[in-house]
Amino acid sequence: MFLDDSKAKYLEETANSIRKSVIEMLVEARSGHTAGPLGMADVFTALYFHLLNHDPKKPDWENRDRLILSNGHICPVLYATMAHAGYFPVSELKTLRKYGSRLQGHPHREFLPMLETSSGPLGEGLSQTVGMCLADRLDRGVTSSRYFYCLMSDGEWQEGSSWEAAMLAAKEGFHNLIVIIDRNNIQIDGYTEDVIPLESFRAKLEAFNWHVIEIDGHSFEEIAEAVGQAKAVFGRPTAIIAHTIPGKGVPQFERQFQWHGKPPSKEEGKEALKELRTLGGRIKHED
Amino acid sequence: MKTNPEQKLNPKLWEVSIEQAPTRQGFGEGLLIAGEEDKNVVALCADLKDSTKNDLFAVKFPERFFEMGIAEQNMAGVASGLAAMGKIPFISSYAIFSPGRNWEHIRTTICYGNRNVKIAGHHAGVSVGPDGGSHQALEDIALMRVLPNMIVVVPCDAVEAMKATLAMAKIEGPAYLRFSREKTPLMTTDDTPFEIGKANLLIDAEKSQVGIVACGAILYEALRAAKKLADEHIFVSVLNMHTVKPIDKKSLLHLAKKTGALVTVEEHQQAGGLGSAVAECLATEYPIPMEFIGVDNRFGQSGESAELIEYYGLGADTIVEKVKLVLARKNKLSQTEHNNK
Numbered sequence: 001m002f003l004d005d006s007k008a009k010y011l012e013e014t015a016n017s018i019r020k021s022v023i024e025m026l027v028e029a030r031s032g033h034t035a036g037p038l039g040m041a042d043v044f045t046a047l048y049f050h051l052l053n054h055d056p057k058k059p060d061w062e063n064r065d066r067l068i069l070s071n072g073h074i075c076p077v078l079y080a081t082m083a084h085a086g087y088f089p090v091s092e093l094k095t096l097r098k099y100g101s102r103l104q105g106h107p108h109r110e111f112l113p114m115l116e117t118s119s120g121p122l123g124e125g126l127s128q129t130v131g132m133c134l135a136d137r138l139d140r141g142v143t144s145s146r147y148f149y150c151l152m153s154d155g156e157w158q159e160g161s162s163w164e165a166a167m168l169a170a171k172e173g174f175h176n177l178i179v180i181i182d183r184n185n186i187q188i189d190g191y192t193e194d195v196i197p198l199e200s201f202r203a204k205l206e207a208f209n210w211h212v213i214e215i216d217g218h219s220f221e222e223i224a225e226a227v228g229q230a231k232a233v234f235g236r237p238t239a240i241i242a243h244t245i246p247g248k249g250v251p252q253f254e255r256q257f258q259w260h261g262k263p264p265s266k267e268e269g270k271e272a273l274k275e276l277r278t279l280g281g282r283i284k285h286e287d
Numbered sequence: 288m289k290t291n292p293e294q295k296l297n298p299k300l301w302e303v304s305i306e307q308a309p310t311r312q313g314f315g316e317g318l319l320i321a322g323e324e325d326k327n328v329v330a331l332c333a334d335l336k337d338s339t340k341n342d343l344f345a346v347k348f349p350e351r352f353f354e355m356g357i358a359e360q361n362m363a364g365v366a367s368g369l370a371a372m373g374k375i376p377f378i379s380s381y382a383i384f385s386p387g388r389n390w391e392h393i394r395t396t397i398c399y400g401n402r403n404v405k406i407a408g409h410h411a412g413v414s415v416g417p418d419g420g421s422h423q424a425l426e427d428i429a430l431m432r433v434l435p436n437m438i439v440v441v442p443c444d445a446v447e448a449m450k451a452t453l454a455m456a457k458i459e460g461p462a463y464l465r466f467s468r469e470k471t472p473l474m475t476t477d478d479t480p481f482e483i484g485k486a487n488l489l490i491d492a493e494k495s496q497v498g499i500v501a502c503g504a505i506l507y508e509a510l511r512a513a514k515k516l517a518d519e520h521i522f523v524s525v526l527n528m529h530t531v532k533p534i535d536k537k538s539l540l541h542l543a544k545k546t547g548a549l550v551t552v553e554e555h556q557q558a559g560g561l562g563s564a565v566a567e568c569l570a571t572e573y574p575i576p577m578e579f580i581g582v583d584n585r586f587g588q589s590g591e592s593a594e595l596i597e598y599y600g601l602g603a604d605t606i607v608e609k610v611k612l613v614l615a616r617k618n619k620l621s622q623t624e625h626n627n628k
């Protein structure tokens with residue numbers, strides 16, 4: 001999954017635009033989750049703009065890779081990335097969480113059929129992805145080149161059903177199942193290690209017979225390399241633990257669990273957008 | 288005792304030697320045929336392959352049978368994923384665990400997304416017997432009936448169970464099928480009509496004074512009650528409401544208008560099951576006196592099937608009592624109305 005400098009720069013700029021959209025949507029919606037979507041913007045950008053085999057003009061294309069969002073509450077980043085990738089107009093993002101909108105507070109296929117699943121309640125995405133992999137193997141055998149990406153939060157590994165699914169995936173040894181875990185260390189009530197410790201997370205997943213890779217979830221090179229490695233591993237599912245900074249890109253939101261489930265106010269949103277326009281002060285912006 | 292000739296019921300219906308088989312047997316045979324007819328049919332089971340009769344399918348189609356282990360929540364989600372890719376998954380466990388344990392997984396991953404998954408809940412009711420109350424699902428109809436998009440079918444015997452299983456494989460969308468453990472009489476035959484959402488009027492007495500609406504194997508007790516009552520010159524009609532949801536309003540209202548009093552019969556909590564579904568319909572459309580046969584806000588316990596049916600008041604004798612009770616209420620009501628005029 002080679003990534004040259006110009007592509008990396010393009011991805012960085014795209015991720016920044018997506019973060020801006022996330023802030024704008026949340027300010028407009030006046031409810032929703034801030035930290036997770038900002039933290040995962042780089043992973044989503046890498047997937048939709050570099051790694052996924054997909055066609056935004058043909059969302060039901062049979063041969064597409066599947067991206068299943070398990071922790072549905074970070075859907076602002078899913079919606080924003082899909083819009084920027086061309087699935088639907090960017091202008092529609094401002095309807096998030098509003099009556100009659102296709103962009104439900106948590107993703108719902110009945111409203112937006114181009115989504116692979118409906119989600120929100122945690123600990124259910126991996127089971128569904130494993131089911132898809134079973135069907136794929138029936139239809140295409142063990143050499144299938146369709147990939148199934150399940151995006152999960154770290155907190156939802158406190159759900160027992162996540163581990164049920166992990167056991168089955170390891171038993172079946174899917175080479176084309178790639179789970180990317182947003183290891184941002186926060187959940188609603190605090191830091192994961194204070195609420196219910198997940199560590200030693202890597203060892204747990206390895207004990208379940210998964211191939212595990214740990215990366216910086218904000219490095220496009222590392223994201224691309226990890227996915228490449230996951231594809232190269234034979235007969236085992238791969239979990240990529242992506243260490244991310246919740247609220248990434250807006251210093252006043254970063255690393256604080258308080259920003260898990262609330263949106264920025266108008267004023268906070270304005271400040272956040274300023275940070276994003278200047279990439280945290282690294283560049284001078286025009287206005 | 289005359290049954291409705293159109294229903295082509297078992298000629299041995301009233302004989303002691305009537306053939307018996309568990310409804311789960313009909314499921315297993317139906318699943319096998321469904322698998323032969325459509326290669327997209329797949330079966331999942333949570334470590335109960337033999338007792339849920341998945342073994343027939345698993346032997347014939349090992350590549351399409353998936354053992355989930357003791358993990359019913361995961362099984363629901365995996366089935367949803369299979370359905371998303373065009374498969375027609377049937378998931379099996381005891382009803383206590385699926386749809387009991389995994390209810391919210393069914394709600395979110397199957398019903399909310401309207402996935403074509405068929406849920407087979409086995410060993411339902413107190414008739415499970417010796418295993419005791421922990422394993423006797425009495426709440427599953429209620430749990431499934433409240434979910435949007437879900438169809439709920441409770442077959443009365445193994446013959447109907449096979450037909451219901453085959454029908455489910457052919458319709459799109461989430462569905463729940465409920466089965467019991469013990470051998471029960473084969474009331475219907477291959478020639479008995481079956482259509483999801485269409486109730487079967489098994490006894491259509493000319494001068495019916497009360498209607499009995501039943502689902503599941505306990506329907507046999509309702510038929511026995513009808514016969515006992517006929518001996519006392521009380522005439523009832525008996526409706527097999529195998530599809531609890533969507534309920535067959537037309538047949539139900541027709542029976543309600545004809546008889547003016549109903550008794551519902553099910554091997555389930557009185558709350559939330561067939562009785563509630565019937566009452567919801569009648570309350571708005573045609574309110575008449577009603578009585579409920581079902582477990583009254585209690586858990587089951589160990590014992591032989593017949594003993595428990597008797598103890599929890601689900602047998603023919605209790606049905607007879609309730610029919611007389613509702614008939615008295617109906618007569619009192621019409622007397623009052625008459626006096627008021």
